[in-house]
Amino acid sequence: MDSAQLLDILGNENRRRILQLLSHKPCYVSEIADRLSVGPKAILDHLDMLERAGLIECSNEQRRKYFHIAGNVQLEVSVSPHLYGVETNSIMISVEEQRRLRQEYSSMALLNLNDELRRLHSLRRELMLAQRSTQARIAELMNLCAEMIDQIISDHLEAEILLALVTGTRRVEMLSEELNIPANKIDKGLHQLKEKGMIIERQKKWYIR
Template sequence: MDSAALLDLLGNENRRRILRLLARKPCYVTEISEYLGVSPKAVIDHLRKLEDAGLVESRTDDQRRKYFHIARNLRLEVNVSPYSFGTKSAYPASSSLDMTTTCRHLTLDVKTASTNSDTSVEEVVSELASLEQLESELSMAQRWVQGRLTDVMDRLSEYVGDANARLFTDILRAIAGGADTVAKIATVVEAPYAIVEDSLYQLNERGLVYFENGRWKIAD
């Protein structure tokens, strides 16, 4: 689902409260209505929107009572800093994904309990505790990385010293990432060719980049 649409959907407090409740257990409309303190009609409207978005599903029991439950795992990330604003929504990766090769800058030490029938409750509870601790540490790491990104962008802005600091910084990052022609850099930074070309000449005048053998490079 588009992250902007998801933000709009979750901007309603009652829909967030519904999801918190359903994360505990499946519920029928009357239960949700009593929990929220709003009319069943309003609850049905919220549930319809959550269903349309694919966040909630329903099933009917033997008494033909409809129960609602959360349909799937979904992660929404919002990044706000002086240099960027972005949202990203994604479904969790497969549990079989090899994180040691995917996340080269992270060291993960988590023992996964066996999935066979011989696994003890103690082993599963131990794995749960380890994963909850890892989730907490990763959350802290994400906040630390965002803070460091802002610090580094501040330092780059000092080097660039211009109202176009963000564009200049993106151009430097593109060059560092291997883009070495105006066309390639313009594609990476998603800016018009002429603007990128003019920016490169300005960066060159400041001694931050240079042109050699048909390629743009970052100065030492």
């Protein structure tokens, strides 16, 4: 699933409520409509969209169509003054790992699984904090780069291209798409920066030097 599709899906409150509900238990249409106090027609439309995206699936049980969450994804969005990033990852666990986990946990009582879950949740929180502080550093460093570039480059287009290259090497087409600027203008800016000795080209990719 791509990030744009997932964000479009999550941009609707009722779809978010459906996902939350289904994370508690599989439900049939009128049950969802009932619990969320939303008309069944609207629920059906949402379910259709969620199913087409592969986030939910349905199975027949006792003559009823039950919907359950099928997707296993993680979405991460970062918004900072010089940083905008969206990333979606499918979460997968290998069959061997799954078998190993089941063996490890099979003898545990619910209470122990509960403790193990708590441990994993706190590990997850620690990782999140570490990631947040890394992102704060990245954002601050990008601010510094933007200031530095503003001091050495007066042309707006050149400054914009240079800042984009700071975050990683790029081809002309990538820069053009990312900055919404025609490729010929980007190309001109790149060659001006090259003449100033600020960047170099290697195999059609541009690098800070």
